[in-house]
Amino acid sequence: MKHLPKVGALLCMSVVFSSGLALCGGKNQPTKIKAGAIQVAMIQSDETPVPAEFRVALYENLIRQLEKRGFQQVYRDGDRNAASVADLVVLHSTVRGFKPGSEKARRVTTVAGATSISVHCQFTNVEGQPLLERDVTGKVRFFGGNLRATYDFAKKASGIAYENFSPTDSK
């Protein structure tokens, strides 16, 4: 009976400590938005002129990377099958900055000639209401051709999609 206050205090401390841990853990894992499927809209580059091969490579790499991240239903721009999908998330990408760089300069100097492409990504629902917005930059600094910057962008953008949206089976 003598130790009862001590045990009670210890219990209280452990409860406070564990609940604090749970709260901190909860902050690191934000709640994911349900996504029945993702539709990738065509890359817009009205403000910043980008070569056609970069625009196409951004789009195609984005689709491949989203599929690799576990999104089983990734629809392309204009796909009529996407119309009937519940919880459809549409990814709009707009090129904000583009530095062509040079593969030759990279190989010869190592420090110069980096290619970078900055893209504003906006995830919306079907009605067009924004769900999430991020700026993503794809870069190639040392090895690879200039188009590899589009692969870097696609990996980062699909990572953001994976962190914030949970793919659900809507079949």
Added chain:
Amino acid sequence: MTSRSTKTFVPVALLAAAIAATAASPQQISKAVKVVQLTGLPGMKENAKGILSVENGNLHFVHAKAISDVSAGLIQDVVTGSDSQEAVGKTVGIISMAAPYGGGRFLSLFRNKIDTLTVEYRDADGAFHGAIFTMPVGTAEEIKKELIAQGAHTLSSTSADKEQKQ
């Protein structure tokens, strides 16, 4: 005399018929070009090497046993461009990086010019696709002209059109 003239006439007639049949044939086949498909064609791996041609109103790509056809009528835009790649192969390029006195960097200075061909199209469901090819310099414009002749659309003019405007 009769048999000799018949002997000469039959092969000539057959040759003429063959030429006439070829000319009258509805098949339109452009020169096949060795290309690398960087990305975009359904069912094809990235960086797949193969043969590209324009046949019977289709952009026809063959890689090993895999075949991919895109109807020229579905193509919304064809864009040609230019790029360059290392004259030495990928493996040699990587090995040469270990060469002393910057030998690898020196090798990197030698580059071959290449053409790029970007094709944008929509499939039967209306879904947008884009395919990128690299090919020997001077061949992309030929493929583009052939595609346009067989029904492909383009937003940019060919180099021949530009010359005519000038």
